[in-house]
Amino acid sequence: MGRGAYGTAGLLALALLTACSAAPADDPEGVAMAGGARGAPVGVSPADKSTNVPTDQPVVVSVHGGTLKSVRVEGGKGGPLKGVLSSDGTRWRSLGTARPGTAYTVTAVSVDPAGRTSETRSAFSTVKGDKTFDIETITPNKDDTGLTVGIGMPIMIAFDKPITDRIAIERNLTVHSSKPVEGAWHWFDSQHVDFRPEKYWPAHTKVRVEAKLAGVRGAPGMYGKRDVRLDFKIGRSQITRGSTDEHVLVVRRNGKKIRTMPMSAGQGGQWKYYTTSGIHLAMSREPVTVMTSPGIGPGSPGYYRLTVYNTVRISNSGEYVHSAPWSVGSQGNSNVSHGCVNVSPDNAAWFIKNTLIGDPIIITGSPRKLEPTNGWGHWQQNWRQWLKWSSLKAGPTLALR
Incomplete structure (x- = not known):
């Protein structure tokens, strides 16, 4: 398991970092004066002709x-760096990150x-990126x-390479929402x-995820390739609860x-076909699913292969809420399934139509607990446990305008 979280810096857009380059002793603000200008003296950091500048070091002009x-801070194919000017007009600071291996020109x-x-x-160049x-x-x-x-929908990001500089990544992941959440x-x-x-998200919340990772250092010599943005909406609040x-x-x-739907859950027994207890999330809606016995091959005791209809997946270990016409007589009074939640064909057709991906489906009564890493078992961890793998403080989402 790694460490990382959505800290205050990450939630409040891109962090405004302090300049890293050295400055002359008579420059207490850390911004060296650039030459060639007349009138009011102007300072620029990184200093003129600096090389191997970290991509996350901001450009500061005062x-x-x-x-x-x-x-203006221009960098060829890397494009210009945007920035903000202080209210008194005396200091400008770039936002975001520069591109690796890029020469930039600052004109003030x-x-x-x-x-x-x-x-x-003034001019400077950034550190080269190998990957x-x-x-x-x-x-x-x-x-x-x-x-x-x-x-209950989480936001899930998978990278194509291992990340070691997790704080840098999180500082450049921002979540905006029309209704604030922690x-x-x-x-x-x-x-x-x-x-x-x-x-849980408030119903009918609009959400935007901004992953401004272009040029962000993810590991030594490895930098983000591009920025990604995702917009989605939270629907009505719907929670399904079931008891084995x-x-x-x-x-x-x-x-x-x-x-209200009669159900039949996992029968347990010799093959330990238990439906897991816990806070599941609807992961997919599948009109047709072919189910086979896990770890048991054809001809062996306990083997099965079934084609089932109107299925809603709730874990990675093969659990679904699905139509089971063969167990209607047991639904509402006993557990006879291989671990899925069996309901009648009419109820299954209604459930798949009325379920959104990310809807909580909470099952209780089983001796087997849903693992946090089994499917989208994120809510199996309480808030303190969730933050245990956080290195930055949690914070509120930014307002979505």
Whole structure:
């Protein structure tokens, strides 16, 4: 397991880092004066002709005894660096990260108290990158969900290469939402980082994820290839609860009971076909699924191969809520399944139609517990456990405008 989280710096857009380059002893702000300018003196960091500048070191331009009229930082194919100007017009700082192996030119126009303008030019180049990394997948995605998801939906990012500089990555992952939530990132391993709120998302929340990773250092000599943005919506609040002891599923939407469905869960026994207890999430909706016995081949005792219909996946260990016409007589009174949640054909057709990916499906009563890494078992960890794998403090999402 790795460490990482969605800290205050990560949640409050891109962190404004302090300059790293050395400055002359008479420059207490750490911004060396650039030469060639007249009028109000202008300082630029990184210093002119600097090389091997870290990609996450901000460009800082400041003027003494005047104001800045404009600042441009251009880097060829890397494109310009955007920045912000202080309210008094005396200091400009870049946002985001520079591209590795890129030469940048800084052009600053300043105005002195007498109204005279002057131009200051400076140049620097960033450290070369031997390798790049990219986001392999980001979930939710349009193909699986249509981008309207349930209140339990996590944000899941998989990288194509192992990440060692996790703090740098998290500082450049921002989550915006139309309704604020407290949330945190969590590293399951060196290539997977996921975000979830402390509590379920509020219904009908709009969410935007911005992964501004182009040029961000992920490991020594390895930098982000591109930026990625994802927009999705949280749908109505729907939570399904089922008991392996009471043999019934109850669906509540926005707090109101809308459906009660007799069910049959895992039979246990010799093959330990238990349905896991815990907070599952709907992971997929499949009209047809072929199910086979795990670890048991054809001709062996306990082997099965079944084609089932209207299935909603709830774990990676082969658990579904699905149509089971063969067990209707047991639904509501006993457990006879191989570990899935059996419901009638009519109830299964209704459930797949009325379930969103990310809807919580909570099962109780089984001696086998859902593991946090089994499918999307993120809610199996309480908030303290979730933050255990966090190196930055949790914080509120940014407002979505």
